[in-house]
Amino acid sequence: MNLKILIKANRSYRRFNQSKKIEQKMLTDWIDLARLSASARNQQSLKYYISNSEPLNSDIFSCLAWAGYLKDWDGPKEGEQPSAYIVMLNDKQIATNHFCDEGIAAQSILLGAVENNFGGCIIAAINKPKLSKIIELPNHLEILLVIALGEPIEKVIVEKMQDNDYKYWRDENNVHHVPKRSLQDITINIP
Amino acid sequence: MNLKILIKANRSYRRFNQSKKIEQKMLTDWIDLARLSASARNQQSLKYYISNSEPLNSDIFSCLAWAGYLKDWDGPKEGEQPSAYIVMLNDKQIATNHFCDEGIAAQSILLGAVENNFGGCIIAAINKPKLSKIIELPNHLEILLVIALGEPIEKVIVEKMQDNDYKYWRDENNVHHVPKRSLQDITINIP
Numbered sequence: 403m404n405l406k407i408l409i410k411a412n413r414s415y416r417r418f419n420q421s422k423k424i425e426q427k428m429l430t431d432w433i434d435l436a437r438l439s440a441s442a443r444n445q446q447s448l449k450y451y452i453s454n455s456e457p458l459n460s461d462i463f464s465c466l467a468w469a470g471y472l473k474d475w476d477g478p479k480e481g482e483q484p485s486a487y488i489v490m491l492n493d494k495q496i497a498t499n500h501f502c503d504e505g506i507a508a509q510s511i512l513l514g515a516v517e518n519n520f521g522g523c524i525i526a527a528i529n530k531p532k533l534s535k536i537i538e539l540p541n542h543l544e545i546l547l548v549i550a551l552g553e554p555i556e557k558v559i560v561e562k563m564q565d566n567d568y569k570y571w572r573d574e575n576n577v578h579h580v581p582k583r584s585l586q587d588i589t590i591n592i593p
Numbered sequence: 594m595n596l597k598i599l600i601k602a603n604r605s606y607r608r609f610n611q612s613k614k615i616e617q618k619m620l621t622d623w624i625d626l627a628r629l630s631a632s633a634r635n636q637q638s639l640k641y642y643i644s645n646s647e648p649l650n651s652d653i654f655s656c657l658a659w660a661g662y663l664k665d666w667d668g669p670k671e672g673e674q675p676s677a678y679i680v681m682l683n684d685k686q687i688a689t690n691h692f693c694d695e696g697i698a699a700q701s702i703l704l705g706a707v708e709n710n711f712g713g714c715i716i717a718a719i720n721k722p723k724l725s726k727i728i729e730l731p732n733h734l735e736i737l738l739v740i741a742l743g744e745p746i747e748k749v750i751v752e753k754m755q756d757n758d759y760k761y762w763r764d765e766n767n768v769h770h771v772p773k774r775s776l777q778d779i780t781i782n783i784p
Contacts, residue, residue: 403594405708409629409701430783434776438600438751439700440715443661444759444771449779470634491781501717502738505696509630510600513704517596524631526692543781547693560629568635583637585625590682590734591642592621 403517410560412512413580415521416469417482418552424454424486424520429551432514433488439510442501447493448546451537454486461536462487466548467527471569484522484550489533491543504546515551522551563587594708601751603703604771606712607660608673609743615645615677615711620742623705624679630701633692638684639737642728645677652727653678657739658718662760675713675741680724682734695737706742713742754778 429452436448453459463484468477478484488511492500508524515522525548533545556578563581570580586592620643627639644650654675659668669675679702683691699715706713716739724736747769754772761771777783 403596405594405599405704406626406629408596409626412630414631426783430776430780433780435597435600437773437776437779438597439603440605440703442715442717444761446754446759446774446779449781451782452780502693502696502699502715505693505698506700507696508693509697509700512631513596524633524693526633537782563637568637570635580635582628585621585628588628588637588640589621589624589643590640591728592617 408513408516412516413521413554413558413560414523415552415554415556415558416523416550416578417478417554417556418484419555420481420483420485420552422485422553424551426452426454428518429454429486429488432511435510435514436507439506441503441506443497445497445500447496447500448503448507449491449493449543451489451491452486453489459484459487462489462533462548465529465533465536466525466550468525469570470527472572475572482555484552486551488549488551489537489545490547490549491539492546493542494544495542500546508547508549511549519553520551521554522549524549599704599707603707604712604745604749604751605714606743606745606747606749607714607741607769608669608745608747609675610746611672611674611676611743613676613744615742617643617645619709620645620677620679623702626701626705627698630697632694632697636688636691638687638691639694639698640682640684640734642680642682643677644680650675650678653680653724653739656720656724656727657716657741659716660761661718663763666763673746675743677742679740679742680728680736681738681740682730683737684733685735686733691737699738699740702740710744711742712745713740715740
């Protein structure tokens, strides 16, 4: 395995083979990758809540909004929904500021998923009060993100961004297109 | 290569073989990994400034504070300093909120470095006004982090956290010890 191949394969997947289950051991293996990753001031205030079965999966699904730019799509239909979720939490009793740990941990988890032929999507558009109630969170645990996980069934193509338009889009064959800035555009002091 | 091995090898390194240079092509290869990683709303507002030579390296070094918990250590001495830096910026003309992109990108860059037998450390304790002046940043580019990079020459050991004490420490042989919470401590709904 080469890291670049893994990162290229790690697209934000939003449609899954819902019947393909993810065992708890696999989910905690991915969380272990986040655990072993860097943490600001080494505080390690992030915690994780996992779900890989019904009716909890459906309850979590009901708290999420999907793919803001796809206005005529309400999210994956029954049969294409995630088969597991990792809810990322911040333990405010440990630290109120988790700095950039959230992104580091999410990236480690998703790369782990892709290495095991799964994939997922980081979701920040969450009905947090509703989800807190569903998973019975104590007050000191704050929801940061939900990582939706499953066996991807959609094709995602990365392409060169045109005219600064960064909105992803789907074509008539349901292929998901993701415009990316070029290396020259983002590295400010190379010719 | 296995992701877990790579993540385990990706420690926060703060002492380097300063004479081991990092070519610009290698630095931009690592930035390319960040470029190909997920971005909230696909906005891709992060930009990068690279340095791999003197006197710029020394100028950047003068803006950084190292290892907050090691009170009797002012950072790596001459000969053990980073041989390159990637300054991560947010382009406020694209987005004022970069969500968790910062951590995702930093993790991709550092995993790339480790795969190539380099390593580094995410530094957030930065004299930003001074650094902005040194690298002549326009106002719309805001400094988020500095990733210090080089060939690591220090031994870092991950160990089980005791009594909730998360401060890393160095022993008499200059081995760096990093206490980590257990998987059970951070996963709130497994037995």
